[in-house]
Amino acid sequence: MCRIGAIKSLNYIHPSMALQLMQSQQKGHDNSGFAMVMQNLGGIFEPYKHLPTLSMACTDEGIKIAEDILHEAGFTRVMQWAPEVNDEPGLDINAMPNYVFETFKYPRVFKNSSQKEKEELLLDTRLKLRAALEPNEEGFAYSFWPDVITLKEIGDPRDIGTYFNLWESNDRFTAKVITAQCRQNTNYDIVRYAAHPFHLQGYTALANGENTFYLKNKEFQQGLHRGYIGFESDSQCFLYTLHYVHRELGWPLHYYKHVSTPLPFEEIERRDDQKQLLGIRQSLAHLEINGPNTIIGMLPDNTLFSCCDAKKLRPVVIGRDENTVAISSEVCGINEILPDRDWETDIYPNEREVVVIDDELEVQRWKQ
Amino acid sequence: METMKLNDVTANDLPWKIKYDANRCTMCGSCVATCSFRAILPKVERRRLVFSEGNFPEPQARFSAVPVIRQAKSIRDYCRGCGMCEKVCPNDAIKAERNPDTRHPIITRCLGGDSIKRGGRKNLEGSIRTLDSIRIGRISQMTDPSLDAQRHTFDLLAPFGRILPPKKLPFMPDDNQELVTNALTPPVNWIYPVIIGDMSIGALSWRMWEGVAMAVAYLNEECGMPVRMCSGEGGVPMRLLKSKYLKYMILQIASGHFGWNRIANAMPHMVEDPAGILIKIGQGAKPGDGGLLQAGKVAEHIQAIRGVPKADLLSPPNHQGLYSIEESVQKMFLSFNSAFKFRVPVAIKVAASATSVSVFNNLVRDPYNIVGGFFLDGIDGGTGAAHEVSLDHTGHPIVSKLRDCYLAAVTQGRQGQIPLWAAGGLGKTGDLAADAFKMMALGANGVFTGKLILQMAGCVGNDLGRCNACNTGLCPAGITTQEPQLAHRLDPEQVAQNIVNYYLAMDQEFKKLLAPIGNSSLPVGRSDALVSTDHAVAERLQIQHVC
Numbered sequence: 001m002c003r004i005g006a007i008k009s010l011n012y013i014h015p016s017m018a019l020q021l022m023q024s025q026q027k028g029h030d031n032s033g034f035a036m037v038m039q040n041l042g043g044i045f046e047p048y049k050h051l052p053t054l055s056m057a058c059t060d061e062g063i064k065i066a067e068d069i070l071h072e073a074g075f076t077r078v079m080q081w082a083p084e085v086n087d088e089p090g091l092d093i094n095a096m097p098n099y100v101f102e103t104f105k106y107p108r109v110f111k112n113s114s115q116k117e118k119e120e121l122l123l124d125t126r127l128k129l130r131a132a133l134e135p136n137e138e139g140f141a142y143s144f145w146p147d148v149i150t151l152k153e154i155g156d157p158r159d160i161g162t163y164f165n166l167w168e169s170n171d172r173f174t175a176k177v178i179t180a181q182c183r184q185n186t187n188y189d190i191v192r193y194a195a196h197p198f199h200l201q202g203y204t205a206l207a208n209g210e211n212t213f214y215l216k217n218k219e220f221q222q223g224l225h226r227g228y229i230g231f232e233s234d235s236q237c238f239l240y241t242l243h244y245v246h247r248e249l250g251w252p253l254h255y256y257k258h259v260s261t262p263l264p265f266e267e268i269e270r271r272d273d274q275k276q277l278l279g280i281r282q283s284l285a286h287l288e289i290n291g292p293n294t295i296i297g298m299l300p301d302n303t304l305f306s307c308c309d310a311k312k313l314r315p316v317v318i319g320r321d322e323n324t325v326a327i328s329s330e331v332c333g334i335n336e337i338l339p340d341r342d343w344e345t346d347i348y349p350n351e352r353e354v355v356v357i358d359d360e361l362e363v364q365r366w367k368q
Numbered sequence: 369m370e371t372m373k374l375n376d377v378t379a380n381d382l383p384w385k386i387k388y389d390a391n392r393c394t395m396c397g398s399c400v401a402t403c404s405f406r407a408i409l410p411k412v413e414r415r416r417l418v419f420s421e422g423n424f425p426e427p428q429a430r431f432s433a434v435p436v437i438r439q440a441k442s443i444r445d446y447c448r449g450c451g452m453c454e455k456v457c458p459n460d461a462i463k464a465e466r467n468p469d470t471r472h473p474i475i476t477r478c479l480g481g482d483s484i485k486r487g488g489r490k491n492l493e494g495s496i497r498t499l500d501s502i503r504i505g506r507i508s509q510m511t512d513p514s515l516d517a518q519r520h521t522f523d524l525l526a527p528f529g530r531i532l533p534p535k536k537l538p539f540m541p542d543d544n545q546e547l548v549t550n551a552l553t554p555p556v557n558w559i560y561p562v563i564i565g566d567m568s569i570g571a572l573s574w575r576m577w578e579g580v581a582m583a584v585a586y587l588n589e590e591c592g593m594p595v596r597m598c599s600g601e602g603g604v605p606m607r608l609l610k611s612k613y614l615k616y617m618i619l620q621i622a623s624g625h626f627g628w629n630r631i632a633n634a635m636p637h638m639v640e641d642p643a644g645i646l647i648k649i650g651q652g653a654k655p656g657d658g659g660l661l662q663a664g665k666v667a668e669h670i671q672a673i674r675g676v677p678k679a680d681l682l683s684p685p686n687h688q689g690l691y692s693i694e695e696s697v698q699k700m701f702l703s704f705n706s707a708f709k710f711r712v713p714v715a716i717k718v719a720a721s722a723t724s725v726s727v728f729n730n731l732v733r734d735p736y737n738i739v740g741g742f743f744l745d746g747i748d749g750g751t752g753a754a755h756e757v758s759l760d761h762t763g764h765p766i767v768s769k770l771r772d773c774y775l776a777a778v779t780q781g782r783q784g785q786i787p788l789w790a791a792g793g794l795g796k797t798g799d800l801a802a803d804a805f806k807m808m809a810l811g812a813n814g815v816f817t818g819k820l821i822l823q824m825a826g827c828v829g830n831d832l833g834r835c836n837a838c839n840t841g842l843c844p845a846g847i848t849t850q851e852p853q854l855a856h857r858l859d860p861e862q863v864a865q866n867i868v869n870y871y872l873a874m875d876q877e878f879k880k881l882l883a884p885i886g887n888s889s890l891p892v893g894r895s896d897a898l899v900s901t902d903h904a905v906a907e908r909l910q911i912q913h914v915c
Contacts, residue, residue: 210512210886212894214896265558280537311888
């Protein structure tokens, strides 16, 4: 079973905080990996917020393949950062030769393009990178998006932290939102892409649970959008549904809840918006989730949220102090990073709630 | 003594032989009175008895006339094996036995010069039913807990109506971040996933039809189960058309258009819309053969409801006005959608066929989003009457074809847009919940059932040629007859009660099947929940093979 966590802060925070959040929950996961997505970046990436950053793990050959593709597409690199690795013997990590975080300028031909066109370009480029790197496992392109960094690796999260020097806080590698998870997806094969959080065009999702409607979701999603690929994990479906509802259909976030865990017909009949809710049950029936789940999601505008399955079969808790809000599968994680908070204000969301945290750290509880 | 000629029809030529024990018979006459086929007759036999009365053997012979029961030897009035004589006999003196040496298929054709007709069904005997080789094998446990069938709530409803692709939903967010809409969308009714299939008044006795309608009303009004019943093509009583219970009925139109004059005339007086319209193109039990109601069953009330004289009522095998799928879609659109002002979903029913996927593809791609349901009917279901050659040698099984249609929709990303409803031998073993559940996991939104409803009412017909005489109008159970004496054998209230109870049991069983896969809504398309012990079945249906 996964343990998931997210931290959103008014100040830039270092991934060590995310490691601490997850470390105390280690009995609940199997220490088989670590993955995180950082958004609203600080430190060395702060000046480049408007430019896309590629997060990739690869071989030397992989770098070459990727650079050729990016060069051909007209991207020019403006910044490059590779974490200093601490390759001491005995660490439980299945490391790749290179971890690449590179920021690019858009191709010149896109100078006058709309935001939407640029966003489509970034997705197409990432898909192209992924396809080119896939055949000989030359690399893994996790995200290619402005103000977003993704790091994933197989191994013990503590050792992965040591390997990347993530235990020691600094102000060079920071973000205002970090989502993290400490397990490879062991329901299926151990594949780097299978570790959540997953990222697609500014949307991030991670989940603790089982998607019993995986096949239905997958069969439907793979025809909906070119970016809905992989499906190495049944939790990817949650990201794709989020992306589809919020970006493709352009619906407000609270409809994500109506799509993934629709209200029972009895309740729908009593509501004024029954036409819309029935329309959702009809047309989006194959995006329903019917297993136990807690989902944490992040939108392109940094909005962080969490919601659960309709029977509330998975735990989640939200705690906060003045400057920081944390979402965690277990409260012990929050106790670790926010020990002095008023724990009486912790929120244990119910099955019909979406808890949403905006950029001012205002926490809202939306009832479905 | 009558003279027998060797070439006369004898009991040995007929499909069933009557076994009669004169010693046990009390001459009560119940069997003869009960046999609706006049297949047994009282008769007097001349018997020779040898006896001796003194202390020493002094044999004497005595002739006497003894009343007995004998089997009729006729290709018209012959025993169908319904077993009613055995049921009513107080002394177990009579029963019908299957005759493996029957020459019936030959002599009937030789003597009659006409094709053989019968009711019932032709079945895929000799092999294990596909659905019986499938189990629900994905059991939720540990991190993905199974549910409690008694405690959890379940949403057991299926859509009937055209489902729009998500991007065609006319919903726009307003200033309050709520989706609003003013646009008209195709009507969709959410109903119980087991529809009572289309059996007409005419095919059924009016008492049977009334019993079914009563059950449907009770299930809706008292049990909160939105079960719908399809009228079949044969009209609907005016009283029902004008009543509030019309909302539980799906009105059927087939190629004969029987009864539609009345339905059209009743439209201004309807206080409720019907639940839907089902256009019947074909039927799984006799694909390519039109409806057949023989004159014997066209009683006065049937003539009135259908607006026809007493004559054989043959529906043409095709809709005379429809020559293409596109055209049929247009006609549905023009006639039925507009007739009910776009408030009533319109679906079509076709026989499963090697070509079903093409038909489905054409409909699902229709740009007008008209077709509100694809009712796919396979072999193994039943029919009131058809030519035996059709029953025995035409047809297509439902399971793989339903799966093909679903997967065709998946390939196009259109799953669910035309709800798939499947039938054809489902519930044949008496266990409809399991069959329906498996069909849904393979992609059906719901199922419909006809023959099983008759069996709930007391139909004794079976797959091995027992009874199957629905076409004669002499149904011994009073189900498929218009003879008042026979119809009165059936108690409509008992029929209703049986159907209601079966549905309540089935509803429980659905939950018992949903619980282990951990789902509270119907498992449409959850083929990952199924496993098969048969490799060929698993491969064909794209489910896991287990051994």
